[in-house]
Amino acid sequence: MTDEPKTLTRERIAVGDMWRYADDARSLPAAVPPKTLPSEPLVPQPGQQTLAVGQRVTRPDSRNHGLGRTKYIDDLAFPGMLFAKFKRAGIASARIMRIDTSAAEAMPGVMAVLTGNEIPVNSFGPTFQDQPVLADPIVRHAGDGVAAVAAVTEQIAAEAVEKITVDYEPLPAVFDPLEAMRDDAYKIHAPNSNIYASKVVRRGDVDKGFAQSDQIFEGRFTTQMVEHVPLEPHAAIAEWDANGRLTVWATIGRITLARADLARTLKLPMNRVRLIGTFVGGNFGGKNEISQEPALALLSKKAGRPVKGVFTRNDEFISSTTRHPFIMEYKTGVTKDGRILARSVRLILDGGAYCSWSATTLGKACILASGPYKIDNVHSEAHVIYTNKTMTGAMRGFGAPQVCFAYESHMDDIAKALGIDPLEIRLRNVFDEGTSSPTGQVLHSVVVRESLRNAADRFGWETRS
Amino acid sequence: MTDVTITVNGSVRSASVPPETTLLKLLRDVFQLTGTKLGCDVGDCGACTVLVDGMAVNACLMLAAQADGRQVLTIEGLAMKDRLHPLQKVFEESGALQCGFCGPGMLLSAKALLDDNPDPSSHDIRDALAGNLCRCTGYSKIVEAVQDAARAMRDPRTEDTRQLEMHGHD
């Protein structure tokens, strides 16, 4: 006990001391921008390569990253700050009958507990406001939060979460999107259908195209759910001050949207909400909307202290958005020499429990579904379906990688069956300068033919074994 | 409470912490050296890598008490007083740090490798960095950067050239 003050004194002096090396680095010259770029702004011209291509680019923030000086959310702390943890449902589909938080509240060090019924407007989402901040009373996937705790240490918060008991009435659940599409399927957002968004792109007449084709190929392709796994987990700090103003520091990619969602869920005028987007330690689409922030804000309001929430890696996998699994059915009519006359595509997106950025993903996937090929007759349709799984949302490419996997695999199958070189069949069909895409957009700066040839030359396509 | 005394980046530090405190918590929460990151807390990602007696360890898996009496190097101690460590300089120049969250751990794993093996093959580098996950760069720039840094560190002229570059004499 007598040692304590001594240790503390040393600490106070030592902290400044510890920063010495990194502090000195501040006097180093800043990271140098690439020298060869002209100083006047670059105006890209169609069909011309910009001067930026091929330049070595130095990121202006790398200096701080390399020195360990970049302050991500979890590197910030405020006096009196509390730590939040979430109770996850652990059941995919259920009605919450009762939540008992009394044991958690009685724990020393627990400063506030929150459940869904305390959230002013318990729904948010970038497209449809179909996602609750904390499930109340319906749980739609196992990662749904059902309660949150703020405590003086992370450990106490985690222990308190364990002490919360929830009585559930299990409800039917549906996990397969094809099953969920059926009329008699359990409605996850009753009374609405589980098919929550659709899109169709039509060009020419596919039936005529198929009738004129020498051969018709069909293929079915599926992709799996993918988590973004940013190295920095979702993290935020909320401080609700005594004047009723809210400040939130968050690792988030879309701060204006997040601010609007915060104001909406908390029923606050927008000018009472200040959102500070900090460095993001990897987003990839997974940090494009709010998640725990409204709950942290309300915990802070209750406790009168700033509250930090950092997702565990487990939270990250079960309750942040993921990439949509796709079921993709392709049908393509070709001539004997491999020219595509017609293509029909049907995409079924497993949308998980909430919409998030599904509508955007659906649209982009549907527009790109027929590939970078000149096809006069196209029919693409896409549907996104609710299932009782972790919600799917934005992830790099918004659905483009899934359809690319399918149409290119399909192309390879066709080439093989027709005995045409896979590169050759692509060159016979690819977009050219001025081609109009299936949605009628006239495309410029199209270099896919040159790119394919260059790539084939570079990796020795002809001489491959 | 357990008393821990360690030498961090050259300074002797001590603290009295609950016995379950990890080295990562000690560094970040008690010593406020937040350059070391927490990515998973279970030894999977390497964001928490620090050097303990020169060896790269996952600070989230080591108890603070296990580091008692040892030398710990964190990212805050990697730069010299007046210049960056060659690894930091090359990582910065070659775009090997994007979001940067993996950076501190990556740099320290790379340092442990170069201290041991000044001329690693790309295979050696991949092997040494296998415990450090990066979701942004795709690794190739990181591997190239470590090779470039190794080359620079082996070159006897490097120090002077670097000094000049740093101070902007062309």
Ligand code: FES
């Ligand atoms: S935080 Fe230690 S390995 Fe991930």
Ligand code: FES
């Ligand atoms: S730079 Fe983002 S994880 Fe490596």
